[in-house]
Amino acid sequence: MEICDTHSPMANLSQFLKPEELPKYFGIDVDGTLYTKNVEGFERNVKAITQIRKRGYIPFICTGRSRKTSFNLFGPDFVEKTGYRGYPGVYKNGAVVYDEKGDILSLCAFSEDFLTKFSNFLTENKCADKVIFFTEDYEHSLADVCPEWRENLISINRNIPKTLTFEELLKKNVVMIKYAYFKLDLPDLKEGIDYIERADQDHTRDLCPPGVTKASALSTLINHYGLSPKDCGFIGDCYNDVECLRICSPSFAVANAKDVAKRSAQWVLDKTCDQGAVAEALQLTYGPL
Structure with a gap:
């Protein structure tokens, strides 16, 4: 052809x-x-x-x-x-x-080391309410999602994530992370090596494990x-x-x-x-x- x-x-x-x-x-x-x-x-x-x-x-x-x-x-x-x-x-x-x-x-899931460094960044910058962690079938967050997130999720037919502690999160296979409304700056982690980042059409950003x-x-x-x-x-x-x-x-x-x-x-x-x-x-x- x-x-x-x-x-x-x-x-x-x-x-x-x-x-x-x-x-x-x-x-x-x-x-x-x-x-x-x-x-x-x-x-x-x-x-x-x-x-x-x-x-x-x-x-x-x-x-x-x-x-x-x-x-x-x-x-x-x-x-x-x-x-x-x-x-x-x-x-x-x-x-x-x-x-x-x-x-x-x-x-393919994120490593404990990655999740720890990522969580530390969220805590230091007070933006845990703007991040969603995805397992195979479910959505989680470390804090109640902010109003902008909630409105966005409803508009695109996504579930509102369930909140859990970081220790509980580490027990799960986190296969994708979605964030919005802030600039991600992870000096100890390299895009393309420690994670892959993609823009989504709903003005959010997706992180996937390396190579995925x-x-x-x-x-x-x-x-x-x-x-x-x-x-x-x-x-x-x-x-x-x-x-x-x-x-x-x-x-x-x-x-x-x-x-x-x-x-x-x-x-x-x-x-x-x-x-x-x-x-x-x-x-x-x-x-x-």
Whole structure:
């Protein structure tokens, strides 16, 4: 299949050719891509996923959310209509990977040393109420979240975290940290070595354990099935999707995607998430639905 410049935001869909070998797997981002509050747009996406699964292909979730919050967002009808329960799937920006049976293929957590230094920073700067710690399925904080955080979480359908002590936190597998409303300055910790940082579309920042990205996790999942990322399609919209958009084929950025995502994708779609962009990508890849 001939493709456009993988770093061009002006990929022309009129030049798109259906792959000769259709990808068995297809990774799908959630926020800003699959999920939309527009009922018609979301329903188009759900119908497309249902049809592709009936043909024997495996679309899967690849998101910064947990499986639990993703499916709370989709609603109870999603599983009934699609038959997809979130497995296989990539969650928490790649920190948690499940196979098709729901068994964990990979779970990457922050070290006690990192959490101790991070917690000390929060205490010294009085910003513990602006940070959320994520385990595989739950959200925690070291203080009641500030009003701005609470309002933000409600607006994007996220759970309000449960407060706990630092000693209690250390007993859990913290796979992702989200913060906002302050500048992070950790002189004893290096970004890219001790942690990975990404901007999120809701004006927050995500921290993941070292070496963890959606792309690393997608590779872990696909390699488990004896394939490589080039045998897997992908669609996304934001900063944490960039690496996947670069290594997967075909890869699509939705019309509402960040510019860096559009530059990283092989193709930029005409439709936004509100218009059913996932359905458009799946139809281009697998033929009429």
